[in-house]
Amino acid sequence: MPRTRYCIANWKMNFNLSDAEEFLAAWKNKDLNNPHIKTIFCPSFTELFAISELLGTSSSELGAQNVFYESRGAFTGEISCAMLKETGCQWVIVGHSERRTRLGDTDEMIHKKLHQIILEDLCPILCIGENIDERNSGQTATVLERQISIACKHINKEKLNTMLIAYEPVWAIGTGTTATSSMVGEAHYDIRNILRTNGINADGVSILYGGSVSVDNAESLSNISDVDGFLIGGASLDIEKFYSIYNKL
Numbered sequence: 725m726p727r728t729r730y731c732i733a734n735w736k737m738n739f740n741l742s743d744a745e746e747f748l749a750a751w752k753n754k755d756l757n758n759p760h761i762k763t764i765f766c767p768s769f770t771e772l773f774a775i776s777e778l779l780g781t782s783s784s785e786l787g788a789q790n791v792f793y794e795s796r797g798a799f800t801g802e803i804s805c806a807m808l809k810e811t812g813c814q815w816v817i818v819g820h821s822e823r824r825t826r827l828g829d830t831d832e833m834i835h836k837k838l839h840q841i842i843l844e845d846l847c848p849i850l851c852i853g854e855n856i857d858e859r860n861s862g863q864t865a866t867v868l869e870r871q872i873s874i875a876c877k878h879i880n881k882e883k884l885n886t887m888l889i890a891y892e893p894v895w896a897i898g899t900g901t902t903a904t905s906s907m908v909g910e911a912h913y914d915i916r917n918i919l920r921t922n923g924i925n926a927d928g929v930s931i932l933y934g935g936s937v938s939v940d941n942a943e944s945l946s947n948i949s950d951v952d953g954f955l956i957g958g959a960s961l962d963i964e965k966f967y968s969i970y971n972k973l
């Protein structure tokens with residue numbers, strides 16, 4: 725069975741509610757005629773309830789950009805899986821490099837978050853990727869191996885079937901520099917092997933690419949074998965660009 729392909733908007737800390745409403749009002753008029761591509765919008769926490777309602781019965785789904793790894797308690801400023809589920813959210817981004825490098829998320833914390841997401845029946849979008857020094861010193865595969873195996877350790881492997889992986893080389897995020905086709909192909913091939921070695925149903929997991937995906941490079945990236953879709957930052961803020969990328973998947 726072919727793997728589902730994904731076109732995911734990570735709006736980061738950009739859209740306020742009126743921006744999101746305007747985007748989604750126009751999105752409703754777009755013809756999403758490819759049943760093999762799922763679209764997911766990941767707005768800020770404060771917009772989840774409203775956007776859940778706006779998406780209503782549309783085929784697009786809702787994701788959060790982060791979650792905490794405890795189910796409740798004295799954790800000022802954090803948000804739980806149950807709170808996300810209350811909004812109608814099904815997906816959660818975990819391990820994004822901006823959280824790893826700027827907001828203190830460690831491999832262990834990402835593991836705990838992934839564990840909690842699975843435990844509470846949400847679907848994770850696990851982000852992994854090397855920084856430029858790691859790539860230049862030939863450490864890419866080692867980094868991907870470490871990030872996946874720590875994140876997934878001791879988690880029921882069958883439950884990980886709902887997981888998406890987003891390969892996002894840190895140096896390609898928001899820079900306008902995209903990884904070359906051979907870099908992406910090699911990384912996605914390695915990721916599938918690492919999943920297999922960790923006892924995960926590697927052929928069933930969709931692996932997305934993220935990092936300066938644009939209207940111009942989407943088609944060639946999409947043609948790389950083992951690329952099952954995109955996690956898009958900047959270009960997802962412009963409806964025409966996002967829709968054009970959807971149509972190239």
Ligand code: 13P
Pocket residue numbers: 734820892896897898899900934935936937955956957958959
């Ligand atoms: P850009 O598409 O802006 O490079 O961001 C990618 C990303 O971080 C998606 O999560």
